Amino acid sequence: MADAGPDGLCLRFVGIIVQKYGGSSLADVEKIGLVADKIVATRRAGHDVVVVVSAMGKTTDQLLGLARQIDESPPRRELDMLLTTGERVSMALMSIAIHKRGLEAISFTGSQVGILTNDRHFDARIIEVRPVRVEDELARGKIVIVAGYQGMSYRREITTLGRGGSDTTALALAAALGAERAEIYSDVDGVYTADPRVVPDARHIPEIGYEAMQEMAEAGAKVLHAAAVEFARRARIAIHARATFRPGRETIVHDLGRDGRAPVCAVGQRNLARVEVAGDPTALRRALAEAEDCQLVARDVEHDGRQGAFHVVLAQTPDWNAARARLVRALGDAVRIEEGLGTASVVGDASGPERIERALAAVERAGARPLRVSSSALRLAVLLRDEEVDATVRALHEAFVADAPDPRQAPPDAM
Numbered sequence: 001m002a003d004a005g006p007d008g009l010c011l012r013f014v015g016i017i018v019q020k021y022g023g024s025s026l027a028d029v030e031k032i033g034l035v036a037d038k039i040v041a042t043r044r045a046g047h048d049v050v051v052v053v054s055a056m057g058k059t060t061d062q063l064l065g066l067a068r069q070i071d072e073s074p075p076r077r078e079l080d081m082l083l084t085t086g087e088r089v090s091m092a093l094m095s096i097a098i099h100k101r102g103l104e105a106i107s108f109t110g111s112q113v114g115i116l117t118n119d120r121h122f123d124a125r126i127i128e129v130r131p132v133r134v135e136d137e138l139a140r141g142k143i144v145i146v147a148g149y150q151g152m153s154y155r156r157e158i159t160t161l162g163r164g165g166s167d168t169t170a171l172a173l174a175a176a177l178g179a180e181r182a183e184i185y186s187d188v189d190g191v192y193t194a195d196p197r198v199v200p201d202a203r204h205i206p207e208i209g210y211e212a213m214q215e216m217a218e219a220g221a222k223v224l225h226a227a228a229v230e231f232a233r234r235a236r237i238a239i240h241a242r243a244t245f246r247p248g249r250e251t252i253v254h255d256l257g258r259d260g261r262a263p264v265c266a267v268g269q270r271n272l273a274r275v276e277v278a279g280d281p282t283a284l285r286r287a288l289a290e291a292e293d294c295q296l297v298a299r300d301v302e303h304d305g306r307q308g309a310f311h312v313v314l315a316q317t318p319d320w321n322a323a324r325a326r327l328v329r330a331l332g333d334a335v336r337i338e339e340g341l342g343t344a345s346v347v348g349d350a351s352g353p354e355r356i357e358r359a360l361a362a363v364e365r366a367g368a369r370p371l372r373v374s375s376s377a378l379r380l381a382v383l384l385r386d387e388e389v390d391a392t393v394r395a396l397h398e399a400f401v402a403d404a405p406d407p408r409q410a411p412p413d414a415m
Helices: 029-044 059-070 076-100 132-139 165-177 210-219 226-235 281-293 320-334 355-365 386-400
Strands: 002-004 010-012 016-021 048-053 105-108 115-117 126-129 143-147 150-153 158-160 181-186 207-209 239-243 250-254 265-278 299-303 307-313 335-347 372-375 379-385
Touching: 016 029, 016 165, 029 048, 029 076, 029 143, 048 076, 048 132, 048 165, 059 076, 076 105, 076 143, 076 150, 076 158, 105 132, 115 165, 126 165, 132 143, 132 165, 143 165, 150 165, 165 181, 165 226, 207 210, 210 226, 210 250, 210 265, 210 335, 210 379, 226 239, 265 281, 265 320, 265 386, 281 299, 281 307, 281 320, 320 335, 335 355, 335 386, 355 372, 355 379, 355 386, 379 386
Parallel strands: 016 048, 016 181, 048 143, 105 143, 115 150, 181 239, 207 250
Antiparallel strands: 002 010, 115 126, 150 158, 239 250, 265 307, 265 335, 299 307, 335 379, 372 379
């Protein structure tokens, strides 16, 4: 499988596979052992293996809960110091489990494998990956275990990559290493036309293009992180989304080419806040500057000539109360903030002039009241009250997906 080279290193001539395992796959020591068996089997099949791990089970939520018992809006830097400990526990335990099975492994934090980010906390963006230590250890024949979700800023501060950031770690490393493919393991066997927990008859999608998958992630789908898909798209690395303990089906995210049809999906996102600012575009720019200073991620920015608006995903904003108070102080009566909102979206090739009318009819059947409708090439989104999202997603799925068979989708009885 490998021969000795200069300086006692092993010369590789096999492909690199990057595997990522989510928290549900690592919930206890028994599951860590089962995952270690899978990793060892991949290595013995002749591949170099880099493994990215999330924190065990609900560890991240528990740590965040502890912080909020002390401060409702905890400082983001200290949150990053706290939350990154979860992945460090996982990486060390996984490395120990692989050693127990007779193979060599070594664990690294995000900073140790050269993941460099910008200077934001809690939702940092990767700006460069320098995987020299990973390459050295692979050359020595070791399995490399990496703590997901984290990196180091150019100021040498520990940073985290936002919810789902372990996906981004995996795909950023895969791109930097020129990996053969990336395998993302979780408790679901890939991508569906809707969340099966919300829409029981949602269909499994065997393959999907990068652009459609990225749009789904931005709309609220939790299977893959949008930034991870972007790394894969740029490097043209296929993503295999699989269930850890239910082998069989998967979804492959890859380049479908110009003729590749984007499957139609219904996606919901909850826990949004809408920030509206009265006045000309100058007022909106001022609000966006304040939001940036608060390290808020402003989404769906718009302006109609009289007022502007943007959305904030509160699940990605640990210090929202403090940020909201700052926006109100800075903008005064010009700002109006509404919480408890969500979106229900149709993503994919559901084009045609009648789609807005069709979507509104579905919303009415769901008993919901649309607050706003927006449309782009791959997405139609309806802004609603948070509690109306799930029913509207079911209605949109019935209207756009249930009677629209796609040759790329598995039949409903395959679930």
